[in-house]
Amino acid sequence: xxxxxxxxxxxxxxxxRGDDLLVVEGIRKEFPGVVALDDVQxxxxxxxxxxxxxxxGAGKSTLMKIIAGIYTPDRxxxxxxxxxxxxxxxxxxLERGIAMIHQELNLMPFMxxxxxIWIRREPTNRFGLVDHRRMxxxxxxxxxxxxxxxxxxxxxxxxxxAARQMVEIAKAVSYQSDVLIMDEPTSALTEHEVxxxxxxxxxxxxxxxxxxxxxxxxxxxxxxxxxxSVFRDGRYVATHASADxxxxxxxxxxxxxxxxxxxxxxxxxxxxxxxxxxxxxxxxVFHDISFEVRAGxxxxxxxxxxxxxxxxxxxxxxxxxxxxxxxxxxxKETAIRSxxxxxxxxxxxxxxxxxETGCFLILSxxxxxxxxxxxNTHVRGGFVDQPAVNRLCEDMKGLLRIKTPNLxxxxxxxxGGNQQKALIARWLLIKPSILILDEPTRGIDVGAKAxxxxxxxxxxxxxxxxxxxxxxxxEVLGMSDRIMVMHEGHATGILDRAEADQVRxxxxxxx
Amino acid sequence: MxxxxxxxxxxxxxxxxxxxxxxxxxxxxxxxxxxIFEVLGWILQGQSFLLNPQRLTIMILQVSVIGIIAVGxxxxxxxxxxxxxxxxxxxxSAMISMSFAQIATYDRAVYPWLTDMPVIVPxxxxxxxxxxxxxxxxxxxxxxxxxxxIATLGMMVTxxxxxxxxxxxxxxxxxxxxxxxxxxxIWPVVIFLAIALLFHIGLRYTRYGKFTxxxxxxxxxxxxxxxxxxxxxxxxxxxxxxxxxxxxxxxxARAQTAQAGMGMMYELDAIAAAVIGGTSLxxxxxxxxxxVIGMLILGLMTSGFTFLRIDAYYQEIVKGIIIVAAVIxxxxxxxxxxxxx
Numbered sequence: 001x002x003x004x005x006x007x008x009x010x011x012x013x014x015x016x017r018g019d020d021l022l023v024v025e026g027i028r029k030e031f032p033g034v035v036a037l038d039d040v041q042x043x044x045x046x047x048x049x050x051x052x053x054x055x056x057g058a059g060k061s062t063l064m065k066i067i068a069g070i071y072t073p074d075r076x077x078x079x080x081x082x083x084x085x086x087x088x089x090x091x092x093x094l095e096r097g098i099a100m101i102h103q104e105l106n107l108m109p110f111m112x113x114x115x116x117i118w119i120r121r122e123p124t125n126r127f128g129l130v131d132h133r134r135m136x137x138x139x140x141x142x143x144x145x146x147x148x149x150x151x152x153x154x155x156x157x158x159x160x161x162a163a164r165q166m167v168e169i170a171k172a173v174s175y176q177s178d179v180l181i182m183d184e185p186t187s188a189l190t191e192h193e194v195x196x197x198x199x200x201x202x203x204x205x206x207x208x209x210x211x212x213x214x215x216x217x218x219x220x221x222x223x224x225x226x227x228x229s230v231f232r233d234g235r236y237v238a239t240h241a242s243a244d245x246x247x248x249x250x251x252x253x254x255x256x257x258x259x260x261x262x263x264x265x266x267x268x269x270x271x272x273x274x275x276x277x278x279x280x281x282x283x284x285v286f287h288d289i290s291f292e293v294r295a296g297x298x299x300x301x302x303x304x305x306x307x308x309x310x311x312x313x314x315x316x317x318x319x320x321x322x323x324x325x326x327x328x329x330x331x332k333e334t335a336i337r338s339x340x341x342x343x344x345x346x347x348x349x350x351x352x353x354x355x356e357t358g359c360f361l362i363l364s365x366x367x368x369x370x371x372x373x374x375x376n377t378h379v380r381g382g383f384v385d386q387p388a389v390n391r392l393c394e395d396m397k398g399l400l401r402i403k404t405p406n407l408x409x410x411x412x413x414x415x416g417g418n419q420q421k422a423l424i425a426r427w428l429l430i431k432p433s434i435l436i437l438d439e440p441t442r443g444i445d446v447g448a449k450a451x452x453x454x455x456x457x458x459x460x461x462x463x464x465x466x467x468x469x470x471x472x473x474x475e476v477l478g479m480s481d482r483i484m485v486m487h488e489g490h491a492t493g494i495l496d497r498a499e500a501d502q503v504r505x506x507x508x509x510x511x
Numbered sequence: 512m513x514x515x516x517x518x519x520x521x522x523x524x525x526x527x528x529x530x531x532x533x534x535x536x537x538x539x540x541x542x543x544x545x546x547i548f549e550v551l552g553w554i555l556q557g558q559s560f561l562l563n564p565q566r567l568t569i570m571i572l573q574v575s576v577i578g579i580i581a582v583g584x585x586x587x588x589x590x591x592x593x594x595x596x597x598x599x600x601x602x603x604s605a606m607i608s609m610s611f612a613q614i615a616t617y618d619r620a621v622y623p624w625l626t627d628m629p630v631i632v633p634x635x636x637x638x639x640x641x642x643x644x645x646x647x648x649x650x651x652x653x654x655x656x657x658x659x660x661i662a663t664l665g666m667m668v669t670x671x672x673x674x675x676x677x678x679x680x681x682x683x684x685x686x687x688x689x690x691x692x693x694x695x696x697i698w699p700v701v702i703f704l705a706i707a708l709l710f711h712i713g714l715r716y717t718r719y720g721k722f723t724x725x726x727x728x729x730x731x732x733x734x735x736x737x738x739x740x741x742x743x744x745x746x747x748x749x750x751x752x753x754x755x756x757x758x759x760x761x762x763x764a765r766a767q768t769a770q771a772g773m774g775m776m777y778e779l780d781a782i783a784a785a786v787i788g789g790t791s792l793x794x795x796x797x798x799x800x801x802x803v804i805g806m807l808i809l810g811l812m813t814s815g816f817t818f819l820r821i822d823a824y825y826q827e828i829v830k831g832i833i834i835v836a837a838v839i840x841x842x843x844x845x846x847x848x849x850x851x852x
Contacts, residue, residue: 319735343737357735360728362795371725371736374718382717426736 020082021046021210022067022098022179027076029062036062040076040236042229044179044210049201051213051221051242054231054254055445060214063231064181067212068100069093081178099172100181107164109157114139116156117171142170146200162193169200180204181212186220187443190305191510198224216443217472218247232256255447263478264450266457270481271295273331274465275434277316280325285311286489289325293434293465298456300480301469303509308489309469310352313436316467317342317349329434343375345434348427350420352438352469358423359411365422366407369393373429396425400455417448424455435459438469453479473502485509536840537788537804544808548815560818567814568697574810575703576601576765576774578803579758581781582710583751585802588785589714590747591727591794592652592659596666597755597781600644601774602674604759608637609683609769612690621683630689637760638753644670645752649745659748667778674771684768694765702761706754711799723747727794783830784809787837808833 022044029037037059044050052060065071067078069087078085080096087093090100107116114135115122123138125131139152148166156164165185172180182201186194201211201224213225221228222242230237230253237253276292286308293299303309315322318336327334329345336342342349351357360368370378370389378385378392393407400421404414411419420440427435440456441449456479460466470476476483477500484494485508492508545561552560561567580597587594610621612633620626644666651662692698714720722743725733734740758777763769788805790797812833816826 317735338739339735339737340739349735351732351735357729357731360725360732360795362791363724363728367721367724371721371733371738374721375737379718382719384716384718384721386716 019046020044021080023079024063024067025077025079027063027066027073029066029071029073035234037066037073037234040231040234042067042236043239044212045227046178046210047205047208048226049205049211049213049224051215051225051228052231053215053221053228053250054237055447058231058254058445059234060231061183062234064100064183064212064214067093067179068098068181070100094175094177097176097178098181099175099177099179100183101165101168101172101185102183107156107167110155112153112155113150113159113167114152116167117142117152117174139170142174146170146173146203148200160193161188162190162197165189165197166200169197169204173204177209179210179212181214183214184216184443185213186215186217188305194220216445218250221250222247230254251446254445263475264454264457265479266461268296268457268460269463270297271463274329275316275467276328276331278326278328280312280315280322280327282311282315282320283323285320286315286486289486289491291484291491291494293467295433295463295465296460297481298460298466298468298479300476300483301467301486302473302476302483302505303486305471306488307486307509309486310438311489312486313349313438313467313469317347317436319349340375343372343430346432347434347436348372348430348432349436350423350427350438350440352442354416354419354423354443359419361412362410364408365397365402365404365411365414366390366393368411368422369396369407369425369429372426376430392429393425396429400425400428401451415445415448417444417452420444420448420452424452428459432464434465434467436467436469439471440468441470441472441475473505476505477502534789534798534800534804537801537808540787540837541804541808541811544811544815548811548818551815551819555819560815566818570810570814571700571807572697572765573813574806575699576758576762577777577780577784577809578703578806579706579761580751580755580777581784581802581806582706582799583754584778584781585785585788585790585797585799586710586714586723586747587659587751588782588790588792589723589727589794589797590744591730592744592748593663593782593792594648594748594751595660595663595778596644596648596670597751597758598774598777598779599667599670599674600641600752600755601759601762601777602769602771603644603670603677604637604640604756605763605769605773606674606677606683606759606771607640608633608756608760609686609690609763610677611636612686612763613683614685614687617685620685621678627687630687630693633686633690634693634760637763638756641756641759642749642753644755645749646745648752649748652748653741653744671771674773677771680771682768682770686764686767691764691767694761694763694767699761699765702757706757707799707803714799719746724795727796729795780809783834787834792838805837 020043024040024042027037027040028035040059040063042063052063054060062071066073069090069092072088078087080098085096087096117139118135122130123134136152143150143152146169148170150159150163150166156167159167169180185197189197204211215221225242227239227241228250229239230250232254271294273292274295278290280289281287289312291299301309301312311320314320316327316336318338318341321337327336334345336345339349355361370393373389373392374384378389390407397404397407402421402425403418411422414422437456441452456466456468468476468479481497482494483500483505485492485505487509495504548560552558580601584594584597611625611628612630613620613626615626617626648663648666651657652659714723722733722738725736725738726740726743730740759774762773784805785797785802786792786805787808788798788801788803790801809830812830813826
């Protein structure tokens with residue numbers, strides 16, 4: 001079935017048949033000091049899902065923003081349904097049938113689902129007032145067509161992230177959009193929700209819409225995309241049908257070089273138990289979690305989103321202190337009521353959400369790196385020994401190969417991978433003996449991923465006890481010595497490296 | 512390989528671009544405003560505006576008291592908060608400290624049995640009043656989770672109320688000469704500049720300062736980085752209160768009288784000075800040097816308009832416009848920066 005579709009796709013591509021929905025050619029976009037896109041092309045056909053692939057900074061987002069009317073290109077042309085267009089605003093794009101579903105969802109939380117969808121286009125009664133009953137009915141009809149089961153009259157703030165995304169998609173469809181742009185739509189969804197989203201996408205595809213899809217997740221690419229285009233350093237590399245290539249081919253195209261060893265697990269000497277957790281619980285969130293981690297060991301924690309993985313990490317680090325259970329560090333029972341307590345006991349915690357709980361976006365790389373180390377050292381009489389701290393941070397910058405013009409650059413101007421490295425540097429500066437990593441490589445490109453994996457391995461080799469939470473099974477399997485699997489707030493099993501594989505983890509995770 | 516090459520090229524390009532101190536913009540506004548008054552002075556009044564030491568001294572004396580509270584307010588705004596109570600706290604501290612500074616020969620002293628006290632007593636009481644108000648602000652914000660706007664709005668009304676209730680609206684006068692000396696001559700200016708210098712250093716070179724910026728930039732990340740955000744906020748608001756208390760003492764000493772209406776709207780001038788000086792209301796950014804320059808701009812305008820004999824009404828209209836224009840300029844700067852990224 002897939003091969004038929006893609007075969008047709010390839011034929012229409014090579015023969016240049018007239019079913020191109022959107023054609024972008026020769027696009028160039030410059031920002032002060034940077035050429036974001038240069039001579040880029042892209043072709044979206046009716047009834048296909050077209051994935052954009054590339055490392056962070058490759059130009060995918062810029063291209064999407066041009067298609068959605070947010071940026072105006074410096075050069076190049078856009079043709080929609082064979083007609084040349086120039087977009088002057090996102091609204092203009094929307095009215096022409098190009099809708100973008102943002103990574104950060106743009107709904108108004110205190111308004112109902114129906115009000116959100118029909119905003120600016122509310123049906124009115126003969127007094128010119130909003131006809132709420134008709135609006136609900138219109139919403140219900142729209143949802144029926146898309147197989148979405150959400151109450152139109154509920155406030156958006158009460159919906160899950162997945163449900164909000166469905167509302168965004170329905171809103172886009174309600175504009176009769178032909179082109180739908182989705183930027184990492186699955187990053188916050190559970191396995192089950194992803195399946196539902198894919199059903200909706202397939203349904204839209206069958207209706208002849210063209211879907212532009214951005215993802216960092218390779219397996220999604222093979223599951224949902226018909227075609228994909230690869231970009232690198234602001235340039236177009238190639239377009240292929242996804243059935244024709246392997247994962248390695250794509251990575252090679254994205255990176256422009258081979259990444260030989262994605263998970264460079266080194267043999268580390270496993271030492272004494274550093275951290276042992278007994279019957280740890282946070283009321284109503286997770287229960288009865290017990291495990292140990294030894295020096296030099298990497299304990300992976302796997303489980304679906306919402307299984308309580310991150311909550312365990314937050315309890316260990318005192319962000320949301322545990323309500324019962326004991327934590328022993330080097331055999332000594334320790335009460336951890338705040339992140340400060342955890343740090344005094346040699347713990348460090350790289351959080352899941354780089355932007356929300358990690359970076360000080362408007363501050364410099366230096367300020368971001370030094371904040372944790374200033375708690376205990378390099379401060380005399382309240383004054384920071386800045387020259388010494390600068391030296392340490394410069395060393396870290398070199399060691400982790402953080403790409404930034406200098407340490408005084410604002411961290412928000414760095415790529416995701418380099419931001420993540422700076423945050424890792426923040427924690428390495430306090431020389432932790434226990435390092436908790438929550439999604440250490442989420443949303444960062446392949447090259448930086450491999451580097452961070454190598455670094456984690458090296459740290460374990462130096463005797464750091466590491467707890468690593470990850471949604472990516474290959475990462476958990478590739479890096480961990482043991483893997484604890486969680487499901488709905490309980491640990492469903494701890495697997496040894498030798499006995500763990502994807503199937504066994506999924507069985508435990510979805511129990 | 513190609514990736515690395517482009518990155519180093521980019522880095523080289525960045526390095527050649529010079530990094531100018533952010534105060535330069537606002538300093539040029541200060542010079543611009545001064546020059547406009549200078550030119551208008553020659554045209555309309557036939558004399559120089561700037562080359563009049565007496566006028567400049569008065570101008571700086573006028574901004575000194577508000578300048579002291581502006582320093583405290585600046586660090587509050589850097590944490591992402593606001594302090595609306597400082598003007599009222601000035602009045603409350605002025606009243607209460609003055610009541611302990613009266614001379615024995617005055618027969619209607621507030622506390623006839625507590626007159627001719629050593630100068631340290633009223634000063635410490637005045638500072639204590641401010642500190643207490645600040646601690647209450649900080650505790651409300653840190654431990655009950657109500658927004659700083661509301662907590663300090665409550666304090667603004669309450670402190671003003673206390674200042675009025677204290678003597679049922681009567682002014683308090685006749686301080687000891689030692690107390691009056693605090694506000695005499697250029698002492699207020701010296702105190703203001705010393706405070707500004709102290710906090711400039713404090714914010715830039717100490718752990719206290721680093722944590723203040725971090726909390727303003729991202730409170731959640733600050734917490735996860737081990738900063739005790741609640742106690743830090745308590746400190747920041749307490750210090751802002753302490754400085755308002757100090758401003759109260761200086762005002763009372765300078766006027767040699769204390770009235771419940773003192774310090775009216777000072778909080779807004781202080782906030783305006785901080786914002787004109789580049790402190791972001793969103794938190795995480797701002798400098799004391801900017802606030803000092805912002806304060807001087809406000810002072811220059813008042814002094815300049817008076818010099819040109821322009822109606823006080825126009826002064827306020829123009830002041831309002833300048834404040835808004837400064838924030839608009841700041842918003843544009845921010846936008847330009849994000850676009851670059």
